[in-house]
Amino acid sequence: MDKKRILEEGLLELYLTGELSEDLTAIVEKALGEDKELKAHFDVLEADFERMGIEQAITPPNLVKTQLKNALEQPGIRKINWLPLSIAATVALLFGLSSFWLYGKWQDAESSLSTLQSQTSQLRRQVDKLESEFRLTSNHFKSINNPDVIPLVLYGNQKASNGKAVAYVNHKSQQVLVNPKGLPALPKDKTYQMWSDVDGEMINMGTLPTDSELVTLKYIEDAESLNITIEPAGGNDHPTVEELVSYVIL
Known part of the structure; x- marks a missing residue:
């Protein structure tokens, strides 16, 4: 089998992905051993596939871990803040000045909720970006792996x-x-x-x-x-x- 047929039929890509039969695998390996230019093409193709997989792999930032932790813990935070709210409401009947403390706690809870919502939106955007990049990489791989x-x-x-x-x-x-x-x-x-x-x-x-x-x-x-x-x-x-x-x- 000549080099032209191997390139036109995409046998190098199929060999690289392990999709060839045993007979065709032996033919391609023999051709690679005999044709230096064909071997150079294969080496470049193999390096491109490996580099694309490595470079497209994205490690989530530490911020993602913090955001997920905060998202999981938030129900507990709100539950904890209701107890001081109930106590403060009762004490406020006897001591009007304690209403200021209650108001401060409420403001803190509102601020925490707003921060969590902002972080959740940011996390959603990051996930959408990762999904978009994955689809793009997958489409590119299919394009260059076409016979x-x-x-x-x-x-x-x-x-x-x-x-x-x-x-x-x-x-x-x-x-x-x-x-x-x-x-x-x-x-x-x-x-x-x-x-x-x-x-x-x-x-x-x-x-x-x-x-x-x-x-x-x-x-x-x-x-x-x-x-x-x-x-x-x-x-x-x-x-x-x-x-x-x-x-x-x-």
Whole structure:
């Protein structure tokens, strides 16, 4: 089985997730042992899957523990505050001045309840954010694990030494995802931008912020190559050719 068929049928992704039969597993392992370029693609794909899982795992802050503890203990707090309230109400019949103490306790209870409600709302927002990030990560994983996806590694030149980006191209669904994490960080007034070369014309696909795990870019039909340049922040309407840092032929 040749490398092209292995890539087009998504056998590397299925091998990585343990979904291949024994026969196909043996074929893929043999190909990986014989083809250095195929092995490099697999290593990059494997590293991306591991890094995405690690980086997307979010440890809840200590504040969450405190909020949950307060939420569990609050019924007890309110129950405890009713006893002084009852006693104070009885004593107030005999000693009018004690009403000031009762009023202070009531104010404290109101303040505590307001704080708890605010913390509960904050906790709910954090949970919603975690759920949203999980869904996004799950959707990205499904996209790059699709059998129709072709992974392409763009290695940096002297302008981006030791840098690399990985593009996941799905011609069938006309979707392009790029992991730019391997590219060197740029100054705030600069950004990476990707272009498709179609018959000698460079067409803008979008910018590549290096603080994003996966970036969705515009799919360009009949592209002959993918190219990354360094442009002013916000992107450019035409590529700065002398700032080309990487490209790959499709």
